[in-house]
Amino acid sequence: MSKCDHCLLEFPEKDTVSVEVKGSPKIFCCNGCAGIYRFINEEGLDRFYRERKWEEAGQAFSKGIDLKPFEGLIRESEKEGLKEIDVFIDGIRCASCVWLNEKILGRTEGVEYARLNYATHKAKIRWDPLKTDLGSVLKRIVSIGYQPKAYSESEHFIARKAETRDLLIRFGTAGFLSSQLMIYSAALYAGYFQGMEFGLQRLLEVIAMLLTVPALFYSGAPFFAGALRGLRHFQFNMDFLIATGAGSAFLYSLYQMFSGGEVYFDTAVMIITLILLGRYIEAAAKGRASETIERLSELTPKEASRIRPGSGPETVPITSVQKGDLLQIKPGERIPLDGVVSSGESEVDESVITGESKPVGKTAGSAVIGGTMNLFGSFVLEVSKTANETVLAGIIRAVEDAQAKKPRIQNIADVVVGYFVPVIILLALATTVYYFAAGRPAHFAIMTGISVIVIACPCSLGLATPLAVMVFTLRASAKGILIKGGEVIENSARVDHVVFDKTGTITQGKPQLKDVLVLDAALSREECVSLASAIESLSEHSLGKAVCAADMSSKRREVLSFKASPGKGVEGVIEGRKIHIGNRRHMISSGVPEAEIEALNKRAAAFEAEGDTVIFMSWDKALRAAFVVSDMVRPEAAASLRELNQLGLEVSMVSGDNAKTTSAIAHTVGIKNALPEVLPVGKKDFVEALHREGKKTVMAGDGINDAPALTAASVGVAMGRGTDIAMESADAVLVRNDLNLIPYFIRLSRRTYSIIKQNIFWSFFYNIVAVPLAVAGILHPIVAAGAMAASSLFVVFNSLRIRK
Structure with a gap:
C-alpha cells in the first residue's frame, strides 16, 4: 500500500498517480489530489504541507469514521480466512452510484467481494484481514463522497x-x-x-x-x-x-x-x-417490493426475558443474548431466538417458517425456531443461536444476498452505465456547438443540448435487473423458496431437465420401520434393532433414523470406529463386533457371500415391489438381520411432476436404492426414467452427462449423498428439512417440503427472466431512439424530462408485474 502525498490516505500501488512537482516526484491516489497538490505549490502555498502535522491529520481522518457500531456486525465468511459485513451506504441516488461504489471497492486491495443492493442501499463486503482492515475499506467509500453506516433492518426501513x-x-x-x-x-x-x-x-x-x-x-x-x-x-x-x-x-x-x-x-x-x-x-x-423483508424482520422480538441463576428474569435486548443463555417463554409470545426447550412444554405455531398451520408440540429437548409463536404453555429455552445466526436471520440474509447477486445479463447494463454519462455530456456539448456553428438561434442550440442531457436515462438500465430480482426474491420467499443469487433466476429459466433424488424428495423423508427379518436364531428382534440403532444414530440418512425411532431399548451402546460410505451404508464396532449395515453392495464389500444374499432376495423382493426398502445387517461375513423400511410418497408428487411435464421439462429420478423399489416409486408418481443403485458420484456423473448432451438441469435432493449432484447441476434445489451439507451445496432451498414449489419456482423464474430481458431491451431501445430525437432538436426539454421519467417508470411497473 502507498500513501497519498496530499490526502494521506493509503491506496493500492497499482492505482498510483505519479507527478513531478518542482523537480520532486510525488505520488497520489487520484488525479484530483495530484491537481490540488500542484495548484497549492504553484500558488506559493506549499507552506501548508510543511506546517501540517501528518500524523494528526491521518488520525483526524480516521476519527471521522467511528468503527464501534460496525464491530458487532463483522462475521466470518464462508470462505476460510475472510471477514464479511453488511454496510448501509448513504447517498445512493441512482444506478451510477451503485456502479461506482462496486468498482471502487472491487479495486481496493484486500477486498475480495463487494455488492451493493440498489433497492436497500446495503453493501455486502468481504475482505482479507491479512491484507486490509475495515477502517481502510470504509475510508474508500468516504473518499468518493458516500457515507457508510452500520446496517440494521430497523434503521434501513426508517x-x-x-x-x-x-x-x-x-x-x-x-x-x-x-x-x-x-x-x-x-x-x-x-x-x-x-x-x-x-x-x-x-x-x-x-x-x-x-x-x-x-x-x-x-x-x-x-x-x-x-x-x-x-x-x-x-x-x-x-x-x-x-x-x-x-x-x-x-x-x-x-x-x-x-x-x-x-x-x-x-x-x-x-x-x-x-x-x-x-x-x-x-x-x-x-418500498412495496421490500415489504416481505420488513414483515420477516418484525417477527423477531427486540427484547427477551433472560433467566440468571439466583435471580429473577430480566428484560434484555436480544443482541446481548449469548449461546447457552436461558430465556423464559410465556404463552402468546414470539420466540426471540433459536434454541432447545430446557424445561416445560407447549405447542408452537411454526407456519411463518414452514407454512404448516398445525401447531407443533414441544417438550424438553425439542428444537424451537426464533420468530415462531408460542401458543399455550410456558417453557424455558436454552439459546443455541445468536440474533445474527437464527433461521429467520438466515432467511432474511439469503433474500437480501440474492438481490445483490446479479444475473450475467446484468453485466451488459453495468458496462453501459459506467460510460453512459460522460458520453451523453460530450454528445450534448457537441450538439450545442454544432447548432451554434450552423447558425441556428442561441436558444435553440442551448435548449437542444439541454434536451440531450435530460432525456438520457442510464437509470432504466441500472434498474432493469436489480428491481426485477428484488421482486422475484421477495415473491419467492413469501412462498417458501430461498435463492442464493440473481444468476439462479437466469439458470432456472433455461432448464429443460429436472432430476429428483428419491428418498426425502419424492418420498416424504419420514420412513418407518415396517418389519424386521431376523436371520440369526441367537438374536431377538429387539436386539437387532438396538444394535442397528446405535450405529445409525451417528448417521444422517433418513432410512437409518427409522430404525432409531423404533428402538425401544433403554440400553445405550458405545460405538467405536464409525464410518459412513455414501450410497452404500455404515459400519461401527460394538462390543468387539464390527457391524455393517446397508444395501447389497455394502454387504458384498464387507465379505458376505453373494449366495447368502441371493437366498434372502426372494423375501426382500416382495417388499421392494411395494416400494419398501430393505436394509441388511451383518458381522463376521454373515447376514444377521434385514430391516424393511417404508417411506410414503409425497401426496403432491404426482401432480407436481405432471405440471413439470406440461412446462415442457423432462423428468428423471436417481436413487441409491435397489431397482425394484426405485421402479415401484417411479411408477407410482409417473416418472419414466428412473436410475437405481446410483452412488453419490454416479448422481453427479448423470447430471454432467445431461450437460454434455446440451441439457440445463435442476437437481432436487436433501441428503449428504446428493451434495455432489446439487453442486454439478445448473440449479441445485435442496428440500428445507435436508442436511446442512445439501442446503449449502444448493442454489435454492425450499423452506416448505412441498414439491409443488419446484414448478412454481421454474414458472416464476421464466416470467422474471422474460421481464428482465424486456426491461433491458426497453432501456436500450429508449435511449437509442430518444437521444437521436433530442439531438435532432425535435424534443423540447420538458418533453425530454417527461420521457426520461417515463422510461424508469416503465421498468418499475414492468418489474412489479412479477408480484401478480
Whole structure:
C-alpha cells in the first residue's frame, strides 16, 4: 500500500498517480489530489504541507469514521480466512452510484467481494484481514463522497420511509410551484406572440424567476448535491445530468431576462418536477417490493426475558443474548431466538417458517425456531443461536444476498452505465456547438443540448435487473423458496431437465420401520434393532433414523470406529463386533457371500415391489438381520411432476436404492426414467452427462449423498428439512417440503427472466431512439424530462408485474 502525498490516505500501488512537482516526484491516489497538490505549490502555498502535522491529520481522518457500531456486525465468511459485513451506504441516488461504489471497492486491495443492493442501499463486503482492515475499506467509500453506516433492518426501513417522505415533500413543493409558474409562463408566451408592455413582461419574468428558485434549489437540492459530490471525485453521475439540464435552463433564462430574450424558467422547474415524480414512484415501488423483508424482520422480538441463576428474569435486548443463555417463554409470545426447550412444554405455531398451520408440540429437548409463536404453555429455552445466526436471520440474509447477486445479463447494463454519462455530456456539448456553428438561434442550440442531457436515462438500465430480482426474491420467499443469487433466476429459466433424488424428495423423508427379518436364531428382534440403532444414530440418512425411532431399548451402546460410505451404508464396532449395515453392495464389500444374499432376495423382493426398502445387517461375513423400511410418497408428487411435464421439462429420478423399489416409486408418481443403485458420484456423473448432451438441469435432493449432484447441476434445489451439507451445496432451498414449489419456482423464474430481458431491451431501445430525437432538436426539454421519467417508470411497473 502507498500513501497519498496530499490526502494521506493509503491506496493500492497499482492505482498510483505519479507527478513531478518542482523537480520532486510525488505520488497520489487520484488525479484530483495530484491537481490540488500542484495548484497549492504553484500558488506559493506549499507552506501548508510543511506546517501540517501528518500524523494528526491521518488520525483526524480516521476519527471521522467511528468503527464501534460496525464491530458487532463483522462475521466470518464462508470462505476460510475472510471477514464479511453488511454496510448501509448513504447517498445512493441512482444506478451510477451503485456502479461506482462496486468498482471502487472491487479495486481496493484486500477486498475480495463487494455488492451493493440498489433497492436497500446495503453493501455486502468481504475482505482479507491479512491484507486490509475495515477502517481502510470504509475510508474508500468516504473518499468518493458516500457515507457508510452500520446496517440494521430497523434503521434501513426508517431511512427508506424518510427518503420516500422527503421525495414526496420535494415533489409536492415543485409540483405546486410549477403549476403556479405555468400560469405566468402562459402569459409570457402569449406576450411574445401578441406583444406585451415591457414593464409587465419584466414583472412576470421576475415572478417566474422567484417561483423557480425554491423549486430548483430546494426541491432539486439532492440532484445538485449529488452532482457536486461526483464532481469532487471526477465522477459524472445521473444527478449531474439532471442538475446540468435544469441549471442550464435556469442560467440561460437569467441571461435572456436581462438581454431581452425569451425565458425558460418553466423548463428548469418541470425537469425537476417530472424527475422527482419518477423518483418518488420508484422509491414507493421499492418500498412495496421490500415489504416481505420488513414483515420477516418484525417477527423477531427486540427484547427477551433472560433467566440468571439466583435471580429473577430480566428484560434484555436480544443482541446481548449469548449461546447457552436461558430465556423464559410465556404463552402468546414470539420466540426471540433459536434454541432447545430446557424445561416445560407447549405447542408452537411454526407456519411463518414452514407454512404448516398445525401447531407443533414441544417438550424438553425439542428444537424451537426464533420468530415462531408460542401458543399455550410456558417453557424455558436454552439459546443455541445468536440474533445474527437464527433461521429467520438466515432467511432474511439469503433474500437480501440474492438481490445483490446479479444475473450475467446484468453485466451488459453495468458496462453501459459506467460510460453512459460522460458520453451523453460530450454528445450534448457537441450538439450545442454544432447548432451554434450552423447558425441556428442561441436558444435553440442551448435548449437542444439541454434536451440531450435530460432525456438520457442510464437509470432504466441500472434498474432493469436489480428491481426485477428484488421482486422475484421477495415473491419467492413469501412462498417458501430461498435463492442464493440473481444468476439462479437466469439458470432456472433455461432448464429443460429436472432430476429428483428419491428418498426425502419424492418420498416424504419420514420412513418407518415396517418389519424386521431376523436371520440369526441367537438374536431377538429387539436386539437387532438396538444394535442397528446405535450405529445409525451417528448417521444422517433418513432410512437409518427409522430404525432409531423404533428402538425401544433403554440400553445405550458405545460405538467405536464409525464410518459412513455414501450410497452404500455404515459400519461401527460394538462390543468387539464390527457391524455393517446397508444395501447389497455394502454387504458384498464387507465379505458376505453373494449366495447368502441371493437366498434372502426372494423375501426382500416382495417388499421392494411395494416400494419398501430393505436394509441388511451383518458381522463376521454373515447376514444377521434385514430391516424393511417404508417411506410414503409425497401426496403432491404426482401432480407436481405432471405440471413439470406440461412446462415442457423432462423428468428423471436417481436413487441409491435397489431397482425394484426405485421402479415401484417411479411408477407410482409417473416418472419414466428412473436410475437405481446410483452412488453419490454416479448422481453427479448423470447430471454432467445431461450437460454434455446440451441439457440445463435442476437437481432436487436433501441428503449428504446428493451434495455432489446439487453442486454439478445448473440449479441445485435442496428440500428445507435436508442436511446442512445439501442446503449449502444448493442454489435454492425450499423452506416448505412441498414439491409443488419446484414448478412454481421454474414458472416464476421464466416470467422474471422474460421481464428482465424486456426491461433491458426497453432501456436500450429508449435511449437509442430518444437521444437521436433530442439531438435532432425535435424534443423540447420538458418533453425530454417527461420521457426520461417515463422510461424508469416503465421498468418499475414492468418489474412489479412479477408480484401478480
